[in-house]
Amino acid sequence: MTNPLVAKLEQRDRLSQEEKRALDGLVSTVVTYDKGADLVREGERPTESKLLLDGFCGRYNVTSGGKRQITGLHVSGDFVDLHSFVLKHMDHGVVALTPCRVGTVPHEALRRVTEAHPHLTRLLWLNTALDGAMHRQAIVALGARDALGSMAHLLCELFLRLRAVGRTDGSTFHLPLTQSTLGDALGLSTVHVNRTIQDLRARRLIVWRGESVTIEDWDGLARVAEFDPTYLNLENEPR
């Protein structure tokens, strides 16, 4: 299986053979996590970053009221805590939302990249910047969109991100997340997530059966979401 991080980066810039080898060399070990397990916990000082190879996971914070806010969802090819390389302290946990295959990347290896591979360093930095761009969209969703728009936006984004790493089948993708989990990501109650999905179904924008989501009307969904894919930087250009 090809390295999904390479797929993700090759979508955005050209990689030399040497750089691909360097990327492959970053992963020292591959570990499996059960659904519900924490890859990293809030407050930790990791000495390695984790690269999600397969599965879904989420960054989260828990408020004193016991409410869990998921601040980001992750798919194959995503570094779930690359920022811990420069930030040192984890300001959030990362939980496996499905069983996950995870590559371990020692910070020492990242440091060597920054010393020897400026272009690759910029691409890793790009990863962090992309996280930021997705966070900003989440802020817009939570602050300025209604539930329907937020949910539609989430689906549009996930579809494109999954497609970029070859995890879609036509306009269908596998989404093994519960409505409760989606609620934690969108700041909505489970009940309202359910009603929102039913609304999207009634508008014939999507078909969502079990863990399979099919986008029936991309333009319609994007309109409801006010989705503009620019922020995902899916264009290949020198960086």
Place this chain on the structure above:
Amino acid sequence: MTNPLVAKLEQRDRLSQEEKRALDGLVSTVVTYDKGADLVREGERPTESKLLLDGFCGRYNVTSGGKRQITGLHVSGDFVDLHSFVLKHMDHGVVALTPCRVGTVPHEALRRVTEAHPHLTRLLWLNTALDGAMHRQAIVALGARDALGSMAHLLCELFLRLRAVGRTDGSTFHLPLTQSTLGDALGLSTVHVNRTIQDLRARRLIVWRGESVTIEDWDGLARVAEFDPTYLNLENEPR
């Protein structure tokens, strides 16, 4: 006047004399923006990044409903669009919320830093990662906190960020933002911002007169905000 970016970074790691000189050399020109002017517009492809030297500005997106969501507030020492160096396209605009003094940093200069100064590169990367950490807190605020908690959190964060660049006076700081602007940042109506501030006043947590905010009871405010400053990475350590 000392470079507020140097102040910001020196709070987090040791800088060599050479690195400080390199940082000072990044700024090619200094420009002034009037209140309300755009430093950068959504969709642009900047060839330079902008370093805020004095004033307040905000990253924003506008929804089709005409609603403006501010995704981040910026103070002296913040790069408002450092990410455009790797992201290329602006996925948001940046507006001067007060008159602003802004340093211009050509991407070409940043590129030279990545080729020659690995440590400084990591510190610039840190800047982007810090943006991400603040974005995550904004997501938690919008998704999981009520209006009172969000507002309190914003005040806690601004106070610490301003103090880190020497812009506080005891427990008082200058905050020349209108309630309407704060509403755009917190996803609240102006009316509700007003009521929230009055609530904080009634609880004797803050005194807010005109453009001057004094935190009367830091512990109380932090409790209401559930504020944990870890995410600001205000500790000095090798990165």
Place this chain on the structure above:
DNA sequence: CGAGGTCTTGAAGACGATCAACAAACGTGG
């Protein structure tokens, strides 16, 4: 076949939005 998780539906309630109006502060020009 039973148990627990997930999905779905209904009803009531809360937080914050919207609408409307007025007061206070500010800057500008006469």
Place this chain on the structure above:
DNA sequence: CCACGTTTGTTGATCGTCTTCAAGACCTCG
């Protein structure tokens, strides 16, 4: 220095989206 218009802050009343609570249906897996 005052008159005036504009922006900002404040208050009250009503409305709507989403929450909470409660319960039943479905489904998967031991």
